[in-house]
Amino acid sequence: MNFFRRLVCTARRRSPWLFHMNSGSCNGCDIELIASLSPRYDAEQLGVQLQGSPRHADILCVSGPVTRNAAGAIETVYKQVPCPKAVIAIGSCPATTNVFIDSPTLDGPLDRHIPVDVFVPGCPPRPDAIIRGIAQAAAIVAERRRTAEGSGCTTEVEA
Amino acid sequence: MTQTIALSASTDALLRLLVFPGLLFAVPCAWFLVWLERKAVARMQQRIGPPFMQPFYDFVKLMSKAWPRREELSGAIMSFWPLLAVASAAGAVGLLPVLPNSGGFAGDLILLLALLEMPSMCLVAAGFSSRSVFAEIGSVREAILSVSYNVVFLLALVSIAASQHSFRIEALAQSSASPLRWLGVAAILVCLPGKLHLNPFSLSNAEQEIYAGPLTEYMGPELALWELAHGLEWVAATGLVATLVVPHFGPAWLPPLLFVAAIAIIVLLLAFVAAATARLAIDTSVRFYSRCALVFAAIALVSALWIGGKL
Numbered sequence: 156m157n158f159f160r161r162l163v164c165t166a167r168r169r170s171p172w173l174f175h176m177n178s179g180s181c182n183g184c185d186i187e188l189i190a191s192l193s194p195r196y197d198a199e200q201l202g203v204q205l206q207g208s209p210r211h212a213d214i215l216c217v218s219g220p221v222t223r224n225a226a227g228a229i230e231t232v233y234k235q236v237p238c239p240k241a242v243i244a245i246g247s248c249p250a251t252t253n254v255f256i257d258s259p260t261l262d263g264p265l266d267r268h269i270p271v272d273v274f275v276p277g278c279p280p281r282p283d284a285i286i287r288g289i290a291q292a293a294a295i296v297a298e299r300r301r302t303a304e305g306s307g308c309t310t311e312v313e314a
Numbered sequence: 315m316t317q318t319i320a321l322s323a324s325t326d327a328l329l330r331l332l333v334f335p336g337l338l339f340a341v342p343c344a345w346f347l348v349w350l351e352r353k354a355v356a357r358m359q360q361r362i363g364p365p366f367m368q369p370f371y372d373f374v375k376l377m378s379k380a381w382p383r384r385e386e387l388s389g390a391i392m393s394f395w396p397l398l399a400v401a402s403a404a405g406a407v408g409l410l411p412v413l414p415n416s417g418g419f420a421g422d423l424i425l426l427l428a429l430l431e432m433p434s435m436c437l438v439a440a441g442f443s444s445r446s447v448f449a450e451i452g453s454v455r456e457a458i459l460s461v462s463y464n465v466v467f468l469l470a471l472v473s474i475a476a477s478q479h480s481f482r483i484e485a486l487a488q489s490s491a492s493p494l495r496w497l498g499v500a501a502i503l504v505c506l507p508g509k510l511h512l513n514p515f516s517l518s519n520a521e522q523e524i525y526a527g528p529l530t531e532y533m534g535p536e537l538a539l540w541e542l543a544h545g546l547e548w549v550a551a552t553g554l555v556a557t558l559v560v561p562h563f564g565p566a567w568l569p570p571l572l573f574v575a576a577i578a579i580i581v582l583l584l585a586f587v588a589a590a591t592a593r594l595a596i597d598t599s600v601r602f603y604s605r606c607a608l609v610f611a612a613i614a615l616v617s618a619l620w621i622g623g624k625l
Contacts, residue, residue, distance in 0.1 A: 166374035
C-alpha cells in the first residue's frame with residue numbers, strides 16, 4: 156500500500172496538467188505562461204502540459220484581477236477540475252487586484268472566490284517564477300487526498 | 315482430440331491478446347511510442363522534452379484522480395466507450411504477426427481493419443453521449459475525417475491483399491514485396507496522421523480551439539483509458555505498416571526487434587510531419603484525402619496496366 160501511495164505521489168508531482176483561465180487579465184501574464192512552455196524555458200521537462208479542458212487538469216492557473224463577469228465562471232471552472240487539485244494565482248492582479256484596486260468593475264482578489272495555493276507575484280512574473288510556482292503546486296497536489304474531507308474539494312459533473 | 319486442439323487454439327488466442335503481442339507487450343510499447351512522439355516533436359522545436367517515464371506517470375496520475383459520479387444510464391454509456399476502445403485496440407495489436415509462424419486465420423485482415431476502426435467510432439459516440447457542445451463538434455469532425463481517410467486506407471489494404479490473393483496478415487507479411495505493395499504502404503502512411511489525430515489532421519481534438527474535442531467531459535480514470543487506447547492505436551496502426559514492410563527472416567528473436575525498430579522509425583516520420591505542419595480546416599482535409607484517393611488509384615491503375623502489358 157505504501158508503495159502505491161508513493162508511486163501515486165511521484166506520478167502526481169511529475170505530471171502537472173494545467174488549465175489556464177483569464178479573468179480579465181491584460182494578457183501580459185498569459186503571454187508569460189505560454190513563454191514558460193516555449194523552447195527557452197520548456198516546462199514540458201517537468202511533465203507540464205497545457206490542457207484544453209478543465210476536466211483534464213490538475214492545476215488551475217488564473218491570471219487577471221477577477222472582473223465581475225469572470226467571478227461566476229471561475230467558481231464553475233474550479234468545480235469542474237477533478238480532485239486533487241491546486242490553484243495558482245499568476246501575477247499581482249489575482250493576488251491583490253494590483254493597480255485596479257477599488258475599481259467598481261472588479262470582484263477580486265481571487266481568494267475571495269476560490270482557495271489559492273500558490274501566488275506568483277509580478278507584473279508580469281518571469282517564466283522562471285511561473286515554472287517554480289507550478290512545481291510547488293504539483294508538490295501540493297501530490298500530498299493531497301483524492302476525497303479530502305474538510306478541504307471542501309468537490310468535483311461536479313453534469314448528467 | 316478436437317477438443318484439445320480447440321482448447322490449445324483458444325489458449326493461444328488468449329495468450330496473443332493478453333501477453334504477446336497483446337496487452338503485456340503493447341502497453342509499454344504504447345507508452346514508449348507516445349513518449350517518442352512527444353520527445354521527437356520537442357527536439358524539433360529545440361526543446362528537451364518530457365522524461366522517458368512521462369506517459370507512465372500521466373497514466374498513474376489520471377488513474378488516481380477522482381471518479382466522476384454519474385448516476386443515470388447516459389453516464390454508464392459514457393464510461394463504456396473508453397473500455398470498448400481499449401479492448402478493440404488491444405485486440406488489433408494481438409492480431410499482428412510479430413513473431414514468424416504465429417498462426418492467424420483466413421480473413422484476419424478484415425477483423426484487424428474493423429478493430430482498428432473501433433476506437434475512432436467509440437470516440438465519435440463518446441463525444442455525442444457526453445452532451446457537451448464542444449465534444450459534439452469534435453465528434454462531427456472526427457466522423458467526417460474518418461470517412462474521408464478510410465476511403466484511401468481501405469482501398470490501399472484491399473489492393474495489397476487482392477494482389478497477393480490473401481486476406482491473411484501472416485501470408486501478406488511473408489510474401490515478397492511488389493511495386494503495388496509499396497504504393498499501398500505509401501497510401502497507408504498518408505492516412506496515419508488522420509487516423510492518429512496528428513497535425514495536420516488534428517482537427518477533431520483541436521486543443522484550445524474546441525476545448526478538448528470529444529473528450530472534453532472525460533476525466534480521471536476514464537481519460538486514462540482513452541490515453542491508453544490512443545497509445546494502443548499507435549502500436550496497431552504503425553505495427554500494420556511495419557508488418558507489411560519488414561520481412562520475416564533470421565532467428566526467432568530478430569523479427570520482434572525489427573518490428574519495434576520499424577514502428578519507431580514510422581513514429582519519428584509522423585512526428586516530423588506533425589511538428590512541421592499546422593492544423594488544416596475540415597474542408598481542406600477532406601479535399602486532400604479525396605485527391606489522394608484519386609492520385610493513388612490512377613498510379614495503381616497505370617502500374618497494373620503496365621505490368622499486365624509486360625506479362
